[in-house]
Amino acid sequence: MKLKPSLKDVKSCPMQYVLAINDTLNVFNGKWKMPIIGSLLFDKKRFTEIQRNIPNITPRMLSKELKDLEANGVVRRVVYDSIPVSVEYELTESALLLSDVVDKMLEWGLQHRKSTFNSKR
Amino acid sequence: MKLKPSLKDVKSCPMQYVLAINDTLNVFNGKWKMPIIGSLLFDKKRFTEIQRNIPNITPRMLSKELKDLEANGVVRRVVYDSIPVSVEYELTESALLLSDVVDKMLEWGLQHRKSTFNSKR
DNA sequence: TAATTCAGTATACAAAAGTATAGCGATATA
């Protein structure tokens, strides 16, 4: 992609693109989504396991964010009807592909730190 | 990068990486940063121009967010000591490279929409 | 029988983010 888009480029940017970028940003929104995704990256976990994994998260927040991530197709909630029922949370296939995005974020962040703050933070 | 990292991979992830990713996320944080960056993408602008460009933003928010973006090395504030002084805001070189990140976000968002919601939103 | 675990929910509250509205000092224009 060009560094500076022309005005024509900008104006022809379809609404679908804006929505898609927004979706991606939503995946990381708030204080807890990143930690939760990180916790599920290695493998699927149960509610209490995730809670133990993430210091200071309250069950209220964990519950809320898991629902949010599920609604956004990032996390899958799997119920095993054993007795007692056990519930597992896992990342979707789509979520695993987020690594491409995170890689680019890492890349930009590193170069930005180097070129802009030059070891000042 | 691999889809599923090993536990060793995860544990060896340096703190610097976490910070770098965080920096990148901060650039897009909140309701107005994306529109502001978008507004400056085509060319530099003055305070009131940006305000006219972004519907419903209040001067308080614009001022706050511009300061924030400046502190984060994304926007540069240039003062011309003409009479009266005019102030222009422009993206830094580093900020222009954000297009790489946004591209990936777009890519993921589009595939995610297609594979997950199949034209349901 | 009593305490513990699981997978959460309910309620109240505090803090952060965003909005609404008015105003300022300096200049410029009618």
Place this chain on the structure above:
DNA sequence: TATATCGCTATACTTTTGTATACTGAATTA
């Protein structure tokens, strides 16, 4: 002289986001 523009700041308020704490019902363990 009166009004408008520029680049903001100040104050008060609302909304959203996150925290603290307690609790639930079903099952399990001591």
